[in-house]
Amino acid sequence: MGDSTAIWFVLRAGLELYFIDYYEMSGEGLSHYALVLQTKGYVYSQHIAPHDIEVREFGTGNRRKEQAQASGLTL
Numbered sequence: 001m002g003d004s005t006a007i008w009f010v011l012r013a014g015l016e017l018y019f020i021d022y023y024e025m026s027g028e029g030l031s032h033y034a035l036v037l038q039t040k041g042y043v044y045s046q047h048i049a050p051h052d053i054e055v056r057e058f059g060t061g062n063r064r065k066e067q068a069q070a071s072g073l074t075l
Helices: 030-039 064-070
Strands: 004-013 016-026
Touching: 004 030, 016 030, 030 064
Parallel strands: none
Antiparallel strands: 004 016
């Protein structure tokens, strides 16, 4: 958790994309970012996760994707 996590919020209108918001933090777990997404008030059609979302956590054996889904994210 030493690196930054960046979240871009994008609005798709037809063929155009509008970057409407941005959030960045470091040192936080996945549950923190799920809470940020929930409190923004946006209606999401899609969450695009990073390349390592399928990695299993050493301590729990659970995939990061499973943790994200348990936090209410649709991936």
